[in-house]
Every structure is written in structure tokens, then in C-alpha cells.
Amino acid sequence: MRRTEMAMRKSVRCVAVRWAGMIRRCRAAADAGMSTAEYAVGTIAACGFAAVLYKVVTSGPVRTAMTSVIEKALHAPF
Numbered sequence: 234m235r236r237t238e239m240a241m242r243k244s245v246r247c248v249a250v251r252w253a254g255m256i257r258r259c260r261a262a263a264d265a266g267m268s269t270a271e272y273a274v275g276t277i278a279a280c281g282f283a284a285v286l287y288k289v290v291t292s293g294p295v296r297t298a299m300t301s302v303i304e305k306a307l308h309a310p311f
Contacts, residue, residue, distance in 0.1 A: 289295060 290299075
């Protein structure tokens, strides 16, 4: 093999390696976030969790416990 042919092969190999790296990075960047469907499912799950939390916090026993804790904190001696 001649020197120029070897240099060309090395150059082609370097370009191929660079392209492969760019493609890998692009694919990784494309999967970095959530898609629209995943946002929708996440939003619905968050709303469901918020509804359950609201029901728990506004229930009688929890409301009574929170009120007593707040009253104790407000009437604490300094």
C-alpha cells in the first residue's frame, strides 16, 4: 500500500468514528426528555395525587390534628 492510500484510509476511518459519535450523541439527546404522551400521563398522575392529598388533609381527624398543632404553636410560652 502506498502512503497516500494509507493516509486516505485513516482519514476515512476518522470521519466514520466522528459520524458514529455524533449519531450516538443525537440519539441520546433525543431521549433526554419526556414525550407529549409521557407529559400527559405525568400530569394526570400528579392531579390524582393532589386530589388524594387534598382529601386526606381536609378530612376531619387530620384537620383536628393540624388545628391543635397550630394552636399549640401560637400559644407557646416564650
